[in-house]
Amino acid sequence: MKPERKKDRRDFVRGAAAVLIGGAVMSAARSRSPRLVWQLDPEKCTQCGRCATHCVLAPSAVKCFHSYSICGYCDLCGGYLRPDAKSRDTGAENQLCPTAAITRTFIESPYYQYTIDEDLCIGCGICVKGCDVFGNGSMYMQVKHDLCVNCNECAIARSCPSDAFKRVPASDPYILKSDRERRIS
Amino acid sequence: MKKYVVPPLGGFSPTGFRLKAVRHALVCVFLLVGSSQAEFRFPMPEFVTGYTHPAVHTPAPSNAMVGWDIVVLVSTLTLAAIFVLKRRKRREIFLLTLFSMIYFGFWRNGCVCSVGSVQNIAAGICDSSYGVPFTVLVFFALPLVFALLFGRVFCAAVCPLGAIQEAVAVKPVKVPPAVEKVLSVFPYIYLGLAILSVAMGAGFIICQYDPFVGVFRMGASFSMLIFGGIMLVLGIFVARPYCRFLCPYGVLLNWASKLSLHHATITPTDCIQCTLCEDSCPYNAINEPTPAEAPESRGKGASRLGILILLVPVMVVFGVGVGSLLKEPLARMHPTVRLAERMAGEDLGRYSETNIESEAFRASDTPNEELYAEAVQLKAGFGRGGKWLGAFIGLVIGCKLIAVSILRKRTDYEPDRGTCFSCGRCYKYCPVKE
Numbered sequence: 001m002k003p004e005r006k007k008d009r010r011d012f013v014r015g016a017a018a019v020l021i022g023g024a025v026m027s028a029a030r031s032r033s034p035r036l037v038w039q040l041d042p043e044k045c046t047q048c049g050r051c052a053t054h055c056v057l058a059p060s061a062v063k064c065f066h067s068y069s070i071c072g073y074c075d076l077c078g079g080y081l082r083p084d085a086k087s088r089d090t091g092a093e094n095q096l097c098p099t100a101a102i103t104r105t106f107i108e109s110p111y112y113q114y115t116i117d118e119d120l121c122i123g124c125g126i127c128v129k130g131c132d133v134f135g136n137g138s139m140y141m142q143v144k145h146d147l148c149v150n151c152n153e154c155a156i157a158r159s160c161p162s163d164a165f166k167r168v169p170a171s172d173p174y175i176l177k178s179d180r181e182r183r184i185s
Numbered sequence: 186m187k188k189y190v191v192p193p194l195g196g197f198s199p200t201g202f203r204l205k206a207v208r209h210a211l212v213c214v215f216l217l218v219g220s221s222q223a224e225f226r227f228p229m230p231e232f233v234t235g236y237t238h239p240a241v242h243t244p245a246p247s248n249a250m251v252g253w254d255i256v257v258l259v260s261t262l263t264l265a266a267i268f269v270l271k272r273r274k275r276r277e278i279f280l281l282t283l284f285s286m287i288y289f290g291f292w293r294n295g296c297v298c299s300v301g302s303v304q305n306i307a308a309g310i311c312d313s314s315y316g317v318p319f320t321v322l323v324f325f326a327l328p329l330v331f332a333l334l335f336g337r338v339f340c341a342a343v344c345p346l347g348a349i350q351e352a353v354a355v356k357p358v359k360v361p362p363a364v365e366k367v368l369s370v371f372p373y374i375y376l377g378l379a380i381l382s383v384a385m386g387a388g389f390i391i392c393q394y395d396p397f398v399g400v401f402r403m404g405a406s407f408s409m410l411i412f413g414g415i416m417l418v419l420g421i422f423v424a425r426p427y428c429r430f431l432c433p434y435g436v437l438l439n440w441a442s443k444l445s446l447h448h449a450t451i452t453p454t455d456c457i458q459c460t461l462c463e464d465s466c467p468y469n470a471i472n473e474p475t476p477a478e479a480p481e482s483r484g485k486g487a488s489r490l491g492i493l494i495l496l497v498p499v500m501v502v503f504g505v506g507v508g509s510l511l512k513e514p515l516a517r518m519h520p521t522v523r524l525a526e527r528m529a530g531e532d533l534g535r536y537s538e539t540n541i542e543s544e545a546f547r548a549s550d551t552p553n554e555e556l557y558a559e560a561v562q563l564k565a566g567f568g569r570g571g572k573w574l575g576a577f578i579g580l581v582i583g584c585k586l587i588a589v590s591i592l593r594k595r596t597d598y599e600p601d602r603g604t605c606f607s608c609g610r611c612y613k614y615c616p617v618k619e
């Protein structure tokens with residue numbers, strides 16, 4: 001083959017390859033979806049504990065959320081107190097949370113507000129389980145998006161036994177249990 | 186630290202306190218025992234003190250860096266092309282490599298990377314409901330376009346995975362070319378497996394088994410840290426082990442680079458066959474000139490080529506056979522199949538304990554039959570996919586055999602356009618100056 005012809009053929013194949021790449025990109029992009037981020041569906045979560053251990057970040061980007069608008073403000077909080085707690089006070093030995101990330105604040109008798117300290121929470125879900133079993137389920141897990149690095153495939157999603165993780169639009173990145181919740185970002 | 190809010194004094198009496206407490210407790214008990222249909226066990230209290238609940242902290246996902254990532258990608262690719270083709274200085278290429286390692290790797294946590302983007306593209310093609318983010322499209326396409334124009338300049342100085350391996354490759358030894366050829370089939374297998382996994386909805390295995398992302402994030406599961414560590418230690422002596430023997434995106438870059446318009450050359454002008462550069466490439470990517478006289482008669486070569494071409498369909502059929510045998514192990518890539526097997530095993534008393542997955546499944550109240558039916562369907566899918574995978578690997582091996590047996594006439598020392606990473610090591614070995 002003459003060098004000329006060879007060059008022409010190469011140019012042609014190169015053009016074809018470029019078309020192929022373009023085609024792959026176009027067909028992959030045909031569903032114009034918004035930017036997606038990872039979030040977990042609290043209705044599906046079974047508080048297995050993997051959110052604390054399987055995130056690529058340590059501590060995990062998953063934290064406990066508390067929907068105040070559906071909380072019973074109970075004195076005997078299933079999420080705050082150990083089931084075998086001797087007394088209903090703030091003693092460390094009575095608290096369920098391993099890092100003491102929940103603050104109990106007296107509001108008016110007999111109501112108490114429970115506040116999660118995001119910096120302390122490790123996302124273990126122990127309180128969530130307690131609140132789910134004994135309370136209103138106002139405590140639940142969510143991926144915190146100021147922490148999450150939005151992995152291409154979330155490492156927790158891969159190992160979640162309850163299939164709770166999914167991609168959600170970045171414009172609406174939380175699945176809160178109550179839409180009456182006031183939000184700040 | 187305990188904070189107590191002191192209740193306002195007005196409007197409260199000790200009896201009032203107690204009454205309310207009793208009522209609350211009563212309501213609670215009533216709700217617990219009486220109506221299981223109630224949405225919440227405990228009613229939301231009506232506060233008399235005017236308490237309003239705090240807001241929930243819902244920070245938005247950060248979007249700030251995404252635009253920068255694309256800007257940095259375009260500029261590093263352009264710089265890499267200039268350094269490789271025009272300035273021809275190993276030192277500059279290496280500095281750019283270090284920058285990419287720090288920016289895309291440590292600073293941006295190694296995500297999203299072009300290597301993994303193959304899976305997003307595959308997911309976008311297979312699943313019409315999955316939209317590939319714009320950044321990922323750019324990260325997939327741009328390095329390939331650059332490879333079509335300038336060779337694998339992305340590998341030279343932009344890819345964070347390549348960069349970290351380049352940084353540790355201090356004492357590279359030569360891998361025997363035959364071993365290199367055999368091992369270079371693995372990226373094709375990996376690529377095929379990754380696409381199969383995405384197509385079947387079994388997850389992104391390239392991300393899962395990325396050995397270096399744990400290093401970039403300074404944390405990963407124990408086994409992945411070990412894998413990353415082994416790769417880095419191995420990488421001291423065998424330069425770029427991941428790139429050469431695993432990277433699935435490298436397969437695409439290899440193809441694109443074979444067609445490249447311009448490509449790195451060892452010599453700035455004309456090769457004088459001094460052989461000085463022969464051993465300079467740690468990647469076996471320098472092709473030597475073909476011997477002047479043909480080592481064998483034309484007829485012999487032609488008949489061998491004929492046999493090899495006939496062998497390709499045989500390899501493909503063989504691949505299909507092997508692929509269909511691998512149906513069961515392949516299907517186990519899918520979590521649903523694993524769960525179904527676990528559930529069946531537990532029901533048959535094969536395990537003494539339940540595991541987290543099976544417990545979660547039982548809690549979901551889905552009937553076992555549904556799970557089994559889904560698993561059977563998935564297995565059938567993996568059966569078909571396995572055959573395609575086998576055929577693909579058979580074809581690749583067949584084509585590689587043909588490529589080895591064809592002697593292209595070459596008079597100069599040249600980098601192999603497919604496998605050369607354009608790292609620039611060979612430049613300084615060439616005594617010819619401009």
Ligand code: SF4
Nearest residue numbers: 045046047048051160
């Ligand atoms: S891994 Fe899944 S089930 Fe376990 S705590 Fe996280 S969301 Fe819940």
Ligand code: SF4
Nearest residue numbers: 097121122124125127
């Ligand atoms: S118990 Fe676990 S999930 Fe709940 S607040 Fe404490 S650390 Fe967070």
Ligand code: SF4
Nearest residue numbers: 055148149151154155
């Ligand atoms: S996407 Fe990554 S950082 Fe975010 S929660 Fe999942 S594993 Fe953690």
Ligand code: SF4
Nearest residue numbers: 340344347428432435
């Ligand atoms: S071969 Fe793969 S991992 Fe290596 S530099 Fe190229 S794209 Fe990156």
